[in-house]
Amino acid sequence: xxxxxxxxxxxxxxxxxxxxxxxxxxxxxxxxxxxxxxxxxxxxxxxxxxxxxxxxxxxxxxxxxxxxxxxxxxxxxxxxxxxxxxxxxxxxxxxxxxxxxxxxxxxxxxxxxxxxxxxxxxxxxxxxxxxxxxxxxxxxxxxxxxxxxxxxxxxxxxxxxxxxxxxxxxxxxxxxxxxxxxxxxxxxxxxxxxxxxxxxxxxxxxxxxxxxxxxxxxxxxxxxxxxxxxxxxxxxxxxxxxxxxxxxxxxxxxxxxxxxxxxxxxxxxxxxxxxxxxxxxxxxxxxxxxxxxxxxxxxxxxxxxxxxxxxxxxxxxxxxxxxxxxxxxxxxxxxxxxxxxxxxxxxxxxxxxxxxxxxxxxxxxxxxxxxxxxxxxxxxxxxxxxxxxxxxxxxxxxxxxxxxxxxxxxxxxxxxxxxxxxxxxxxxxxxxxxxxxxxxxxxxxxxxxxxxxxxxxxxxxxxxxxxxxxxxxxxxxxxxxxxxxxxxxxxxxxxxxxxxxxxxxxxxxxxxxxxxxxxxxxxxxxxxxxxxxxxxxxxxxxxxxxxxxxxxxxxxxxxxxxxxxxxxxxxxxxxxxxxxxxxxxxxxxxxxxxxxxxxxxxxxxxxxxxxxxxxxxxxxxxxxxxxxxxxxxxxxxxxxxxxxxxxxxxxxxxxxxxxxxxxx
Numbered sequence: 128x129x130x131x132x133x134x135x136x137x138x139x140x141x142x143x144x145x146x147x148x149x150x151x152x153x154x155x156x157x158x159x160x161x162x163x164x165x166x167x168x169x170x171x172x173x174x175x176x177x178x179x180x181x182x183x184x185x186x187x188x189x190x191x192x193x194x195x196x197x198x199x200x201x202x203x204x205x206x207x208x209x210x211x212x213x214x215x216x217x218x219x220x221x222x223x224x225x226x227x228x229x230x231x232x233x234x235x236x237x238x239x240x241x242x243x244x245x246x247x248x249x250x251x252x253x254x255x256x257x258x259x260x261x262x263x264x265x266x267x268x269x270x271x272x273x274x275x276x277x278x279x280x281x282x283x284x285x286x287x288x289x290x291x292x293x294x295x296x297x298x299x300x301x302x303x304x305x306x307x308x309x310x311x312x313x314x315x316x317x318x319x320x321x322x323x324x325x326x327x328x329x330x331x332x333x334x335x336x337x338x339x340x341x342x343x344x345x346x347x348x349x350x351x352x353x354x355x356x357x358x359x360x361x362x363x364x365x366x367x368x369x370x371x372x373x374x375x376x377x378x379x380x381x382x383x384x385x386x387x388x389x390x391x392x393x394x395x396x397x398x399x400x401x402x403x404x405x406x407x408x409x410x411x412x413x414x415x416x417x418x419x420x421x422x423x424x425x426x427x428x429x430x431x432x433x434x435x436x437x438x439x440x441x442x443x444x445x446x447x448x449x450x451x452x453x454x455x456x457x458x459x460x461x462x463x464x465x466x467x468x469x470x471x472x473x474x475x476x477x478x479x480x481x482x483x484x485x486x487x488x489x490x491x492x493x494x495x496x497x498x499x500x501x502x503x504x505x506x507x508x509x510x511x512x513x514x515x516x517x518x519x520x521x522x523x524x525x526x527x528x529x530x531x532x533x534x535x536x537x538x539x540x541x542x543x544x545x546x547x548x549x550x551x552x553x554x555x556x557x558x559x560x561x562x563x564x565x566x567x568x569x570x571x572x573x574x575x576x577x578x579x580x581x582x583x584x585x586x587x588x589x590x591x592x593x594x595x596x597x598x599x600x601x602x603x604x605x606x607x608x609x610x611x612x613x614x615x616x617x618x619x620x621x622x623x624x625x626x627x628x629x630x631x632x633x634x635x636x637x638x639x640x641x642x643x644x645x646x647x648x649x650x651x652x653x654x655x656x657x658x659x660x661x662x663x664x665x666x667x668x669x670x671x672x673x674x675x676x677x678x679x680x681x682x683x684x685x686x687x688x689x690x691x692x693x694x695x696x697x698x699x700x701x702x703x704x705x706x707x708x709x710x711x712x713x714x715x716x717x718x719x720x721x722x723x724x725x726x727x728x729x730x731x732x733x734x735x736x737x738x739x740x741x742x743x744x745x746x747x748x749x750x751x752x753x754x755x756x757x758x759x760x761x762x763x764x765x766x767x768x769x770x771x772x773x774x775x776x777x778x779x780x781x782x783x784x785x786x787x788x789x790x791x
Contacts, residue, residue: 154230154262154285161315164259169318170203170311171325173263176256177205177307182333182418184209185340190304195330196345197321202266204308211273211303214291223291225269225278229261230285257307261285266310272296272303284312329420331355335364336418336469361401361467369465370408374519375512378402378505382497383471393473398494400431402466404516414468416475416485423478425485427470429743430494432461437495438502439520446510448517450525456581458559459524470494474708488737488744527556546611550575550585561636562615563674563740564588566650569728570735574640577732578740584634586615591650595657596768609657620661629664637665638747640674640739642726643697655750656768659760666750675746676727676739681705682720686712695738697746 157164166172174195184190190209197203213224220227261267262285270279277296281289296302313319327344334342334355345352357363362379383397414421414428421427436457443449470490478484506513545551548571552560562584565571571587578585593606603620604610613620617631639654641647651673658671665671677695679702685691689712696702702721709719724730730738739745752760 154232154258156232157259157262158284158315161259161263165263167316169320169322170263170316171321171329173260173311174203174205174309174321174326175329176260177309178329178333179419180257181205181207181209181305182337185337186418191339192341192343193330193333194343194345195326196347197326198308199348200310201319202308202310203321204306206304206306208301208304211271211305212269214271214273214276214278214293223278223280225271226280226287226291229257229267229269229282230287232258258285260307260309263312263315264309265312268306268308270306272301272305275302327353332364332413332415332420333418335360335467336415361399361469365401365403365411365465365467368411369403369405370411371405373403373405373465374463375404375516376509378502380498380501380505382501392489392493392496396471396473396493397497398427398431398468398470400466400468400494400498402431402435402464404463404519405465406463406519410463411465413466414470414485416470416472416477416490418469419475419477421477421483421485423484425478426487426490426744427468427472427485427494430491430496431466431468431498432457433491433743434495434498435464435502436460437499438506439516441503442506442513443517443520445507446514446517448514448521450521453521453524453528454581455520455524456527456554456559459520459527462523463519468494474711476704486746491743530556544614546586546615548587548611549615550578552578552582552584553580554582556582557632558635560584560634561638561672562586562634563638563640564612564654565727566641566647567726567728570640570642570726570730573728573730573732573735574740577734577736583740584615586611588612588650591646592653592657594653594768596660596764597770600661603661612657616665618662618665629668632665632670635670636672636747637670638672638674640676640727643676643678643724644726647726652767656764658750659764663757666752669749669751671750673748673750674739675748676724676730676735678702678724680722680724680734681709682722683709683714684718686714693734695734 161167165176178193178195181190181193184207185193187209190207192206192208194206195203196206212228215224216222217224217227261282264285265283266288267282268279269281270277275296276293277300278291278293279289280287280291311319330342330344330353334340335357338358338360339356341354341356343352343354362377365377379399379401381397381399383395384392386394412424412428414424414431416425416427436455439460440455443455449455470485470493472485472487472490472493474487475485475490476487478486506516549562550571552562554560559582561582563574563578563586565574565585565587568587568589571585574585574587588608590608592608592612595603595606595609598606600620604613615633616637617633619628619631637658639651641650641654655671655673658665662671675697677697678699679696681694681696681702683692683694686709694705696705706719710716727735727739737744
C-alpha cells in the first residue's frame, strides 16, 4: 500500500508523485542490478558470454578456431573465424545490426529457431548475453570481417563512443570472423581478476565438445599460451580426469533425432555421453547444453540418471542377480558414475541468466529415451561387463540399506508415537527420505497418491499454523499442528541445554508445500517462522526446503510433429515464455487453453508428481540465511512477525507497497 501525498507537501522530502517513477532504458537495468544478469564475484561470466557466441558459430558449422587473450591492461579479447556479426542496417530499427546486438536487451540471432534460422541450437536464449558484457565494461571494441569488408565500433558502459566505421578488407587479411575486446568495469565485481583455473576449464571443455575446433588461451604478460584440439572427444577427456580405474569399459554413445522419428523431438535434438563406473574416489561429472556448462546439473542429467538406472535394473532382473531383500534405487547406480554429457536442446529453459542449471522438462525424456536402449544393448552384448557392473550396484544398495538399519536401531527406543495423519515412507535412509508439509487435506490426498512411497512422506496440515515467533518453549506443543510436525520429523526443538536434538531426525529434506496464492504464502511464512525460531539447526544444516508448485497450466494443441501437451508455468513470466514458444512452433493464437490453479487440491496425483514431487523435474528451493546472516535475519523476522512491531510493518508496507502487483 502507498500513502497519499497532499498537494501542499509535493515539494517536500520523500515526495511520491508522477516524477518519482523512474523508467530504466537501454542497458540501465543491468547496471542497476548486475546480479540479476550475471555472476558478480568476478568477470568470468561476462567474458564467457562472448566465448559462447564464438562457440555457437562453431556449433552451427562455421569456424574452426577460437582464440582468447588476457591482456596486460586487464582487458580480454575473443577472436573467432565464424561468419562475422552482420553490420548492415536492421530492416526495422534502421541501426547497424552489430550495434543492436551489443546495446539492446533481448536482441540477437538466437530467437529464430525455425527452418532457415541463423542458429538451430545455441546456448543463447534470451538475447541478453553480450549486451550484459557491454553494459558492465568500461570499454568494449568490436571488429568484424565479413563479405570483403571490415567494420569496427567501440562502446563505453554500453553506449556507443566510436560509431561504426567500414573499410574494404586488405589483401592477406582474413575473410570472416569477429574479434571482441572487453575491459570489465571493476566496480561491478568483487574481484577484477579472472580465475585462471575456471577459464582454462571452460576453454578446454569447449574444445572437448567441438572435436576439430582449435581453442587457444594466451596470457600477454607472461607470453604463456595453451592450445586444445581434441579429436577423441568425450572419451579422451573423461579418461584424463577419472578419479580411479573404471570397473567396466567406458560406456559411450550419441543419438540425435532425425526427421520423421516418433518421439516428437525436434530434428537434431539429442545427446552425446561417455560414462565410467568407478569403485573409489569422488565421481567426475560434467554436463553441457548446447556447449554451455551446466555446473548445477538439471533435467538432462536427470535423464541420464533415469536411463542408466532403467537399463541396469532391467539387466539385473533379466539375469536374476538381485539377492533377496535388496531393493535397487537410482542412486545405487548413479552414485558411482562419472560422466561427460553434452545435450542439444532446441529451446533450452535455464534457471537464471547464468545458465548453471537446465530446467527443460522435455530434456529428461530426451536423454533417457536415447541412453536407456543404448546401455541395454551394450550390457547384453557384454554380459561379463554387465555382471561386474551389477555387482558394484548391488554392493552400493546393500551398503545403503545397512546404513539405514543402523539409523533405525539408534532411533528405535523412546520415540514418540507418530501422528496418525502422517503417511510415512518405506525407506529408512536419511539422505534419501523427505517429508512434505502439505496445506490442506485435499492436497494431502493428491500428494499421498502421487508421491514416491519409497522415499516421500506426507503430513497434511489443517488451517494456518500458529505464529510461533513469541511462543514460549513450554507452550509450543499445546498447538497440535506444531506438535505433529516435531514428532513426525523426530526433532525435539528444545532438548538439553535448550539445544535442538537432531539425533532422531527422520528426513533429510523437510519440504514446505503450500498453494501458489496469498494464503499459501502466509502458511509458508508461518512455517518458516517456526523453523527459524525453534528449529534453527535444521536450516543451518540445509534440511528445510520450499516446494514451488506451478500457478498455471497451458493445454496446447497438436502442432506439427508435436502432440497435444499440458505445459506448466511457475508464474506470469514463465507463462509468457511458454506462449511465445507455442507461437514459434506454429500454434495458432488462442488455440491453447490457460488454467490457473486455485490450490494444490485441484491437481491430480499425476500432475502433482510431475510438477512438484518428482525430484528430477520439480522446483525445490533450499532455505538459507543468505547474505544477511543469522543476526540480521532475526531482526528482520522480528519486524515481520513480532506482536509489538505493527508500526515497523506499516512503515515497511508504505515503503515497498508500490512494488507489489495485486491480482484481483
